[in-house]
Amino acid sequence: MxxxxxxxxxxxxxxxxxxxxxxxxxxxxxxxxxxxxxxxxxxxxxxxxxxxxxxxxxxxxxxxxxxxxxPSTDDSEASIAAPHVAAIGPSRATSRVRWSGTGNLRTFGGVRNAVESPFAAPHAAAFGSSTATSRVRWSGTGVRSAVLSQSGLGNVQMDDGTLYINGVAIVRDGVVVVPEGTRVNGLPGxxxxxxxxxxxxxxxxxxxxxxxxxxxxxxxxxxxxxxxxxxxxxxxxxxxxxxxxxxxxxxxxxxxxxxxxxxxxxxxxxxxxxxxxxxxxxxxxxxxxxxxxxxxxxxxxxxxxxxxxxxxxxxxxxxxxxxxxxxxxxxxxxxx
Missing domain, CATH: 2.160.20.120 (Pectate Lyase C-like)
Structure with missing residues (x-):
C-alpha cells in the first residue's frame, strides 16, 4: 500500500x-x-x-x-534530522520539545543541555548519535513518540505504544502483531x-x-x-x-x-x-x-x-x- x-x-x-x-x-x-x-x-x-x-x-x-x-515533515508531530535520534515521553498536557546540536544525549524535564524545552510533561527526553547539527520536535497531548532516522532497519517510529518499521506496525502495546518473516525493508520515508x-x-x-x-x-x-x-x-x-x-x-x-x-x-x-x-x-x-x-x-x-x-x-x-x-x-x- x-x-x-x-x-x-x-x-x-x-x-x-x-x-x-x-x-x-x-x-x-x-x-x-x-x-x-x-x-x-x-x-x-x-x-x-x-x-x-x-x-x-x-x-x-x-x-x-x-x-x-x-509541507515540511519538521512541522509534524515528531521529526528528526539526524541518525539514531529519539524523542520519548508521556505527556499529560500540550508539550513541545526542540533539540539541536551535536552530541549523544540531550534531556528535557530535568533540563540538561537543553536548547529549548517549553513543556509541562515529565520524562521527556531526546537521545542521539549525531555528527552534525540535529533537531527534534515533539508536541501534543498524550503523545509517546520515538523516531530513529537512517538506522540500519530504515525508518523506525514509535507512536502511542506502537512500534513501526518502514510504516509497518510491528509491536503494539508489547505484543508482536506481524507474522514471522514479514519483510519491512525497502526505501522508507x-x-x-x-x-x-x-x-x-x-x-x-x-x-x-x-x-x-x-x-x-x-x-x-x-x-x-x-x-x-x-x-x-x-x-x-x-x-x-x-x-x-x-x-x-x-x-x-x-x-x-x-x-x-x-x-x-x-x-x-x-x-x-x-x-x-x-x-x-x-x-x-x-x-x-x-x-x-x-x-x-x-x-x-x-x-x-x-x-x-x-x-x-x-x-x-x-x-x-x-x-x-x-x-x-x-x-x-x-x-x-
Missing part, C-alpha cells in the same frame, strides 16, 4: 509549475501527448510524518501557473513527486533540504534552487536555465539560449551547449562543457572555479565565441 495525492491542471497547454519541497525525489517530464499538467505525490509510507506530508500537499492554480507545496507537462512548460523548483530534481523533455525555462540535492537534466532540452546548489551536482542536456549555473561543492556538466550565454561557477566542483556540432550562433561562455578543474570540448570551434575560463588551483583544458 502507498499514500498518494494527485492533481490534474485545470488549464490546458504549457504552464509554469512551481514546486516547493524540503526532502524528496522530484521527476518532471514533458510529452507531446500531454495536454494538461498532471502531478502525483506519493510515498511507500502509509502513516507517519511522511504520509501526512503527502496528504497535506497543496495545489494552487492561478492563471497559467500551478504551485505544488509539500521518501516522498516522490512525478509530474507530466505539455512541451514548452516552465519549472521553478525550491528546496532547502535533501531533495533532488530530474528533468526529461522540452522546457522553455528552468529555475532551481537546491541545497543538498542534485539536478539531473541530461535528457532535457532547455531554453533558459538558472540553477544553484550547495552540494548537489548540476547536469544539463541541451541548452538553447542561456544558462546561469552555480554550485559550491558539486560538479557542473553541460552535455550540448547550443550557443548563447553560459555562466558556470563552483568553489570545489569541476566544470565540463561540451558543445553540439554545427553551432554557428555567437556565444559568450564564462567559467570560474576555485579548486575544481575546467574541461571544454568543441567550444573553440564555435564562431564568434568569447570564452573565459579560470581555475585558481585546478587544471583547465580545451579540446577541439
Amino acid at each position: 502507498t499514500t498518494e495525492n494527485n492533481h490534474i491542471s485545470q488549464t490546458p497547454g504549457s504552464i509554469r509549475v512551481e514546486i516547493e519541497v524540503l526532502r524528496g525525489m522530484v521527476t518532471v517530464g514533458t510529452s507531446p501527448g500531454v495536454s494538461r499538467a498532471t502531478v502525483a505525490v506519493h510515498t511507500a509510507d502509509t502513516q507517519g510524518t511522511i504520509a501526512d506530508a503527502v496528504i497535506g500537499t497543496r495545489f494552487v492554480e492561478y492563471g497559467d501557473t500551478l504551485k505544488v507545496k509539500i 521518501t516522498i516522490r513527486v512525478d509530474i507530466q507537462l505539455p512541451p514548452g512548460s516552465e519549472v521553478a523548483f525550491t528546496s532547502s533540504g535533501e531533495a533532488s530534481l530530474t528533468l526529461n523533455g522540452d522546457f522553455r525555462r528552468v529555475e532551481a534552487v537546491l541545497a543538498d540535492g542534485a539536478l539531473s537534466a541530461a535528457r532535457a532540452d532547455i531554453g533558459t536555465a538558472t540553477v544553484s546548489t550547495i552540494t548537489g551536482d548540476i547536469a544539463l542536456g541541451h541548452t538553447r539560449d542561456s544558462a546561469v549555473l552555480h554550485s559550491d561543492t558539486g560538479d557542473i556538466d553541460v552535455h550540448r551547449f547550443g550557443g548563447g550565454e553560459l555562466t558556470a561557477t563552483t568553489t570545489t566542483g569541476d566544470i565540463d562543457i561540451r558543445t553540439q556540432s554545427g553551432v554557428n550562433r555567437p556565444a559568450t561562455v564564462t567559467l570560474n572555479t576555485v579548486n575544481g578543474d575546467i574541461n571544454t570540448n568543441g567550444l573553440t570551434r564555435v564562431p564568434q565565441v568569447r570564452l573565459t575560463a579560470n581555475s585558481r588551483t585546478g587544471k583547465t583544458r580545451h579540446r577541439i
Whole structure:
C-alpha cells in the first residue's frame, strides 16, 4: 500500500509549475501527448510524518501557473534530522520539545543541555548519535513518540505504544502483531513527486533540504534552487536555465539560449551547449562543457572555479565565441 495525492491542471497547454519541497525525489517530464499538467505525490509510507506530508500537499492554480507545496515533515508531530535520534515521553498536557546540536544525549524535564524545552510533561527526553547539527520536535497531548532516522532497519517510529518499521506496525502495546518473516525493508520515508507537462512548460523548483530534481523533455525555462540535492537534466532540452546548489551536482542536456549555473561543492556538466550565454561557477566542483556540432550562433561562455578543474570540448570551434575560463588551483583544458 502507498499514500498518494494527485492533481490534474485545470488549464490546458504549457504552464509554469512551481514546486516547493524540503526532502524528496522530484521527476518532471514533458510529452507531446500531454495536454494538461498532471502531478502525483506519493510515498511507500502509509502513516507517519511522511504520509501526512503527502496528504497535506497543496495545489494552487492561478492563471497559467500551478504551485505544488509539500509541507515540511519538521512541522509534524515528531521529526528528526539526524541518525539514531529519539524523542520519548508521556505527556499529560500540550508539550513541545526542540533539540539541536551535536552530541549523544540531550534531556528535557530535568533540563540538561537543553536548547529549548517549553513543556509541562515529565520524562521527556531526546537521545542521539549525531555528527552534525540535529533537531527534534515533539508536541501534543498524550503523545509517546520515538523516531530513529537512517538506522540500519530504515525508518523506525514509535507512536502511542506502537512500534513501526518502514510504516509497518510491528509491536503494539508489547505484543508482536506481524507474522514471522514479514519483510519491512525497502526505501522508507521518501516522498516522490512525478509530474507530466505539455512541451514548452516552465519549472521553478525550491528546496532547502535533501531533495533532488530530474528533468526529461522540452522546457522553455528552468529555475532551481537546491541545497543538498542534485539536478539531473541530461535528457532535457532547455531554453533558459538558472540553477544553484550547495552540494548537489548540476547536469544539463541541451541548452538553447542561456544558462546561469552555480554550485559550491558539486560538479557542473553541460552535455550540448547550443550557443548563447553560459555562466558556470563552483568553489570545489569541476566544470565540463561540451558543445553540439554545427553551432554557428555567437556565444559568450564564462567559467570560474576555485579548486575544481575546467574541461571544454568543441567550444573553440564555435564562431564568434568569447570564452573565459579560470581555475585558481585546478587544471583547465580545451579540446577541439
